[in-house]
Amino acid sequence: MLDNLDEFFKGFGYTLFLFLVCAVASMALGILLVAMRVGPIAVLRSLATVYVSVVRNTPLVLIFIFFHFAAPIIGINFKWVQVHVGSFDFTSAFATAFVALSLYTACFVCEGLRSGVNAVPMGQAEAARAIGLPFGGVMTQVVLPQAIRASVPPVASALIAMLKNTSVAAIFFLAEATAAMRGLTNDYSSQRIGIFLCFAIGYIVLVEIVSMISLSLERRWRVA
Amino acid sequence: MTATPEAAVAPGSARPGEPLVELHGVQKWYGDLHVLQDIELTVGRGEVVVVIGPSGSGKSTLCRTINRLETVDQGDIKVDGKPLPQEGKALAAHRADVGMVFQSFNLFAHKTILENVTLGPIKVRRTPKAQAEARAQELLDRVGVGQQAAKYPAQLSGGQQQRVAIARALAMEPKVMLFDEPTSALDPEMIKEVLDVMVDLAERGMTMIVVTHEMGFARTAANRVVFMADGRIVEESDPETFFTQPESDRARDFLGKILKH
Numbered sequence: 512m513l514d515n516l517d518e519f520f521k522g523f524g525y526t527l528f529l530f531l532v533c534a535v536a537s538m539a540l541g542i543l544l545v546a547m548r549v550g551p552i553a554v555l556r557s558l559a560t561v562y563v564s565v566v567r568n569t570p571l572v573l574i575f576i577f578f579h580f581a582a583p584i585i586g587i588n589f590k591w592v593q594v595h596v597g598s599f600d601f602t603s604a605f606a607t608a609f610v611a612l613s614l615y616t617a618c619f620v621c622e623g624l625r626s627g628v629n630a631v632p633m634g635q636a637e638a639a640r641a642i643g644l645p646f647g648g649v650m651t652q653v654v655l656p657q658a659i660r661a662s663v664p665p666v667a668s669a670l671i672a673m674l675k676n677t678s679v680a681a682i683f684f685l686a687e688a689t690a691a692m693r694g695l696t697n698d699y700s701s702q703r704i705g706i707f708l709c710f711a712i713g714y715i716v717l718v719e720i721v722s723m724i725s726l727s728l729e730r731r732w733r734v735a
Numbered sequence: 736m737t738a739t740p741e742a743a744v745a746p747g748s749a750r751p752g753e754p755l756v757e758l759h760g761v762q763k764w765y766g767d768l769h770v771l772q773d774i775e776l777t778v779g780r781g782e783v784v785v786v787i788g789p790s791g792s793g794k795s796t797l798c799r800t801i802n803r804l805e806t807v808d809q810g811d812i813k814v815d816g817k818p819l820p821q822e823g824k825a826l827a828a829h830r831a832d833v834g835m836v837f838q839s840f841n842l843f844a845h846k847t848i849l850e851n852v853t854l855g856p857i858k859v860r861r862t863p864k865a866q867a868e869a870r871a872q873e874l875l876d877r878v879g880v881g882q883q884a885a886k887y888p889a890q891l892s893g894g895q896q897q898r899v900a901i902a903r904a905l906a907m908e909p910k911v912m913l914f915d916e917p918t919s920a921l922d923p924e925m926i927k928e929v930l931d932v933m934v935d936l937a938e939r940g941m942t943m944i945v946v947t948h949e950m951g952f953a954r955t956a957a958n959r960v961v962f963m964a965d966g967r968i969v970e971e972s973d974p975e976t977f978f979t980q981p982e983s984d985r986a987r988d989f990l991g992k993i994l995k996h
């Protein structure tokens with residue numbers, strides 16, 4: 512195992528990269544979705560509701576399969592993605608994983624944020640409207656700042672689940688941590704258990720870091 | 736002992752007596768429940784109107800229709816001669832001109848007292864921050880909570896929070912102030928400090944529509960008492976007449992009940 516540390520770190524490098532870009536994208540899309548779901552425009556509301564219930568209820572693997580095999584048939588593919596940073600190659604396998612995971616995780620982020628929005632008393636939005644704030648101002652100045660605090664725990668859970676879900680990309684040709692682990696266990700089958708443990712610890716460390724960030728945000732943003 | 740509006744209203748709006756808030760033929764239903772029935776009400780500039788009536792008679796609903804926190808099914812409502820906008824920017828602008836004070840204060844929990852008062856002026860009126868803060872501090876001092884400016888709402892007593900809520904509404908320089916049972920969530924010893932602020936406001940010539948059962952306030956500050964029951968305005972008169980010689984049985988009955996306590 513020690514001889515193959517570079518493969519270990521390279522695998523987790525992909526995992527971490529994938530996690531970070533998906534976190535940003537699924538947060539952005541999740542915020543958009545929740546704004547649509549609680550907003551005043553009926554069409555957008557139903558659109559977001561349908562999106563969330565369809566995507567959330569589809570197994571992640573199916574979504575990956577869709578972007579790998581079905582989407583290219585209807586002309587959606589990521590072959591044009593060719594980014595190389597140091598020894599990392601970000602190609603269509605990475606882009607597909609990014610799109611599938613972000614679209615999937617955004618639903619959970621949306622639902623987490625929505626539970627936060629529901630935790631903000633009606634009177635807060637009413638008072639904000641009463642001083643003349645338009646819908647956008649009511650949301651950005653009053654409702655969302657409080658909702659985001661209340662939704663740190665559920666959103667963190669969604670992101671932690673996503674971090675572990677990055678391993679699904681291993682099946683779809685991305686050389687992230689789980690794929691690296693599979694390679695190593697094949698090459699050194701006598702040391703299988705040690706290799707498993709190392710990779711498990713790798714995931715645990717990453718998840719713990721995310722939990723700790725979430726805890727500290729929760730503490731810092733506690734509503735007075 | 737009522738106000739002398741000429742002396743106190745803001746320059747430019749000094750046309751006391753002219754109608755400022757007008758409701759004509761207003762009807763509203765919640766499903767089968769006819770909460771507002773044929774409401775006709777005109778409130779003049781600088782006038783203080785107290786709305787009184789049994790629970791469920793539609794007082795809050797009436798109050799909330801005036802800044803369109805509730806929509807109406809029929810009839811029209813005008814403020815300063817203009818019909819209420821339906822939605823969007825125009826509606827937001829209308830609401831900025833109508834101050835509202837809620838029973839449960841509804842101060843923004845994540846903002847300091849000062850930020851609660853400056854939010855509207857900065858975001859809606861586009862007042863420069865320094866100017867908005869100076870004005871907010873002035874208003875907080877006026878309602879007696881100037882020392883608390885840096886605190887969060889949860890650190891204040893109910894009476895203090897409600898006075899901040901009044902300052903927050905005043906910071907928008909509203910044409911009219913709506914109060915929906917501003918003291919009924921307060922402990923007795925805090926009621927007076929809020930009522931004092933409201934009486935002061937009335938004396939400065941603010942146009943006010945106040946849902947309250949505080950007879951002391953009605954007697955000192957109100958020009959008119961409107962009595963509601965079952966979604967209708969049953970009786971309207973000056974406070975003294977209303978409390979001593981109510982015309983309707985409903986009002987007599989209601990006063991009998993609240994006076995016993």
Ligand SMILES: Nc1ncnc2c1ncn2[C@@H]1O[C@H](COP(=O)(O)OP(=O)(O)OP(=O)(O)O)[C@@H](O)[C@H]1O
Pocket residue numbers: 765768770788789790791792793794795796797
């Ligand atoms: N959102 C709503 N949906 C359905 N019915 C409602 C709603 N809001 C109020 N009502 C009903 O409308 C009637 C009038 O309510 P409103 O709050 O205006 O009364 P009120 O005179 O302010 O009473 P209170 O003194 O208890 O505050 C009540 O019977 C109430 O149950």
Ligand SMILES: [Mg+2]
Pocket residue numbers: 794795796915916
């Ligand atoms: Mg009420």
